Amino acid sequence: MLTSMSTSLHHRAVEHLGTRIVGGALPTGHVMLAEHLEDELNVSRSVVREAVRVLQSLGLVETIKRVGIRVLPAHRWNPFDPLVIRWRLAGEGRGAQLRSLAELRSAVEPVAAELAAGNAPESLRQELVGISLAMKEAGDAGDMARFLDLDIRFHALVLSGSGNEMFANLIGQVTETLTGRTVHGLMPEHPQKQALQWHMDVAHAIDARDGSLARDAAAKIMRQTIAELAPSWDDQPRVFVPVARN
Amino acid sequence: MLTSMSTSLHHRAVEHLGTRIVGGALPTGHVMLAEHLEDELNVSRSVVREAVRVLQSLGLVETIKRVGIRVLPAHRWNPFDPLVIRWRLAGEGRGAQLRSLAELRSAVEPVAAELAAGNAPESLRQELVGISLAMKEAGDAGDMARFLDLDIRFHALVLSGSGNEMFANLIGQVTETLTGRTVHGLMPEHPQKQALQWHMDVAHAIDARDGSLARDAAAKIMRQTIAELAPSWDDQPRVFVPVARN
DNA sequence: GAGTTTTGATGTCAGCACACATCGGTGTCA
DNA sequence: TGACACCGATGTGTGCTGACATCAAAACTC
Numbered sequence A, B: 001m002l003t004s005m006s007t008s009l010h011h012r013a014v015e016h017l018g019t020r021i022v023g024g025a026l027p028t029g030h031v032m033l034a035e036h037l038e039d040e041l042n043v044s045r046s047v048v049r050e051a052v053r054v055l056q057s058l059g060l061v062e063t064i065k066r067v068g069i070r071v072l073p074a075h076r077w078n079p080f081d082p083l084v085i086r087w088r089l090a091g092e093g094r095g096a097q098l099r100s101l102a103e104l105r106s107a108v109e110p111v112a113a114e115l116a117a118g119n120a121p122e123s124l125r126q127e128l129v130g131i132s133l134a135m136k137e138a139g140d141a142g143d144m145a146r147f148l149d150l151d152i153r154f155h156a157l158v159l160s161g162s163g164n165e166m167f168a169n170l171i172g173q174v175t176e177t178l179t180g181r182t183v184h185g186l187m188p189e190h191p192q193k194q195a196l197q198w199h200m201d202v203a204h205a206i207d208a209r210d211g212s213l214a215r216d217a218a219a220k221i222m223r224q225t226i227a228e229l230a231p232s233w234d235d236q237p238r239v240f241v242p243v244a245r246n
Numbered sequence C: 001g002a003g004t005t006t007t008g009a010t011g012t013c014a015g016c017a018c019a020c021a022t023c024g025g026t027g028t029c030a
Numbered sequence D: 001t002g003a004c005a006c007c008g009a010t011g012t013g014t015g016c017t018g019a020c021a022t023c024a025a026a027a028c029t030c
Helices: A009-022 A034-041 A045-057 A082-090 A094-119 A122-141 A144-161 A171-183 A193-207 A211-233 B009-022 B034-041 B045-057 B082-090 B094-119 B122-141 B144-161 B171-183 B193-207 B211-233
Strands: A061-064 A068-071 B061-064 B068-071
Touching: A009 A034, A009 A045, A009 A082, A034 A045, A034 A068, A045 A061, A045 B045, A082 A094, A082 A171, A094 A122, A094 A144, A094 A171, A094 A193, A094 A211, A094 B094, A122 A144, A122 A193, A144 A171, A144 A193, A193 A211, B009 B034, B009 B045, B009 B082, B034 B045, B034 B068, B045 B061, B082 B094, B082 B171, B094 B122, B094 B144, B094 B171, B094 B193, B094 B211, B122 B144, B122 B193, B144 B171, B144 B193, B193 B211
Parallel strands: none
Antiparallel strands: A061 A068, B061 B068
């Protein structure tokens, strides 16, 4: 059979099905047969079954005896799973996913900054101050590549410094949005002076253990970020998940 | 061995391993052999392997050839996965998990209220106003069971009304914290008058499409909630995840 | 139309071949 | 004699397959 694969068959199967479901090629309600997937992917039952089990745990499919493997509606997918996020960013849902992430950031980062002011270890506070200064240097010099690196590390440190593992877990997704923003040219050629100052404000407020100051400065960064990005997803429809009647 | 299982062997295997890892019975770095798990659970290889694949996708374990199945450190676990959250709530990590969820709520709900004011469909706005009034009735009457139901639905509607699928996905976890709070007697016997008023403020602000008013009122609710709950997790140590150097 | 049987898919089991990281022995060279 | 590189044995995850169990949808009977 096919040889010379660098990734495992399991990984390939999960990826294949995940991208096609999240990407919309396999619509909600679509039913597949395990046996059919075997020859479609040229793999054995074990590989298909293990992949389906993983997708099941992500809420992408359900298995029904005597019926097959059914694709679940999008509102059943776990929107926080890194795989699901990556698949959405790679497909049609990119715009909506970026908006969701940006709104989540705008909610979380101010609170993370406030918590970091109360809890972060000393070394992290100092690194944060150093990075905010380096960001200003890079920004004034117009060195956008270096600025992006510093920006990513800055926000990662704030999330990590909150001491909340759920916030810290968002580092990857935030990194994704920051790089995505510059790659897609949604970034001003020079960072706004205000934004540079706000980053320094956040760092110094955290260093000074002033929670509300840190929160307010972070909120300003988020408001500006949202304002910059909002036009690019104005056309994305919003989906309202029905609330289960108890 | 045990018979009369209503759940599948796969489900049982995932549950068995998940609870023991998250609960701390299987420490970080502990290595298991697939074969050993087979006779520990009295199941076949396929069941063990499919369960391990699911746990792998949750970040709980990694498989290494020639070594076995190794338990990963807690900071590798997906803290947003419903299974992981449930296992943490059921075990040692309960306090830390409740704090994480409360902090996440305090970050998300004000922004969700703000977004709901801008986006929620008409019917949802009206139901929200109705529920806030019913909450006041139930609160004044001291009917705490009814109040809890209404409270849960209120916050679920706000999250749903935001039109952000990540926010809406937190409904389950928020419900968990609300019920947990009353079950564990951390709830005042009568709801605070202020809190009742703030809920009505949120509902009316959303109905009136006043985003900042809705956000501020929701933030007040969250501040009070955090203040009520904070004493119960004062002793929980915070964990700071190291930020990967790019 | 209610109850029963048939059917066809997933669920589970057990055995095999293969890939490959680790360990220990062997051989070479200084 | 000692240090180091090489190499094969070993064990364990990965993948494949045939067989049987289970159970719910669908067809059938009355």
